[in-house]
Amino acid sequence: MRVDVVSIFPEYLAPLELSLIGKARGLGILELQVHDLRTWTNDVHRTVDDTPYGGGPGMVMRPEPWGRALDQVATPESTLIVPTPAGEPFTQRVAHELADLPHLIFAPGRYEGIDQRVLDHAATRMNVREVSLGDYVLFGGEVAVLVIVEAITRLLPGVLGNADSLVEESHTGGLLEAPMYTKPAVWREQPVPEILRSGDHGRIARWRRAQAVLRTAERRPDLLAAADLDKRDLDVLNE
Numbered sequence: 670m671r672v673d674v675v676s677i678f679p680e681y682l683a684p685l686e687l688s689l690i691g692k693a694r695g696l697g698i699l700e701l702q703v704h705d706l707r708t709w710t711n712d713v714h715r716t717v718d719d720t721p722y723g724g725g726p727g728m729v730m731r732p733e734p735w736g737r738a739l740d741q742v743a744t745p746e747s748t749l750i751v752p753t754p755a756g757e758p759f760t761q762r763v764a765h766e767l768a769d770l771p772h773l774i775f776a777p778g779r780y781e782g783i784d785q786r787v788l789d790h791a792a793t794r795m796n797v798r799e800v801s802l803g804d805y806v807l808f809g810g811e812v813a814v815l816v817i818v819e820a821i822t823r824l825l826p827g828v829l830g831n832a833d834s835l836v837e838e839s840h841t842g843g844l845l846e847a848p849m850y851t852k853p854a855v856w857r858e859q860p861v862p863e864i865l866r867s868g869d870h871g872r873i874a875r876w877r878r879a880q881a882v883l884r885t886a887e888r889r890p891d892l893l894a895a896a897d898l899d900k901r902d903l904d905v906l907n908e
């Protein structure tokens with residue numbers, strides 16, 4: 670997979686050189702390049718914003734630099750990802766969808782956002798997806814890019830040492846993951862649930878599933894409605 674990020678704060682994306690993302694880049698699993706949007710400005714002040722038509726507070730990102738940036742970076746295989754509070758919810762399902770694509774271009778906006786014509790023009794030549802991490806307001810989209818790139822990269826084949834890790838985690842299968850424990854067996858007078866030390870893998874799997882169902886029912890009933898529950902799950906909820 671290739672990823673290009675265009676930002677007025679390219680240094681914000683430095684964490685994409687670290688840890689497993691850095692490893693994926695080193696292995697050639699992920700090809701990633703960060704660009705400074707001001708590269709595509711043509712005035713002495715390298716201007717990227719201007720006042721909004723129709724009035725109102727703040728500034729809007731000018732279309733010309735973005736247009737020239739996308740002209741250079743986009744290919745026929747590109748999908749433009751625009752992190753914005755006005756976007757569709759970014760979920761594990763969306764992460765899986767994006768992880769299957771050949772080329773993602775991220776356009777994190779600043780100020781009051783990017784001139785809408787940039788997205789509308791881009792949509793005439795590539796897929797455009799506006800995605801939101803949540804219902805809150807940030808200074809810009811760069812931190813959202815870090816989150817989305819991490820969520821996608823860990824799904825790419827060869828990145829996680831044990832692909833089984835993807836099976837039992839939260840939101841895979843629509844449920845939150847069960848609580849996890851490690852040594853010592855007792856910590857500050859709190860024992861690890863006995864079943865986890867029983868060695869009975871069938872009972873352990875059923876216990877973990879029950880815990881996931883109960884935790885999801887308590888914290889995220891919205892997910893439970895969409896989850897694929899079996900009779901045993903329903904019995905757990907009705908106990």
Ligand SMILES: Nc1c(O)cccc1[N+](=O)[O-]
Pocket residue numbers: 752753754778800801802803804805806807808809810811813
């Ligand atoms: N919430 C927000 C924002 O305020 C600015 C850019 C991106 C996002 N987001 O992805 O959620």
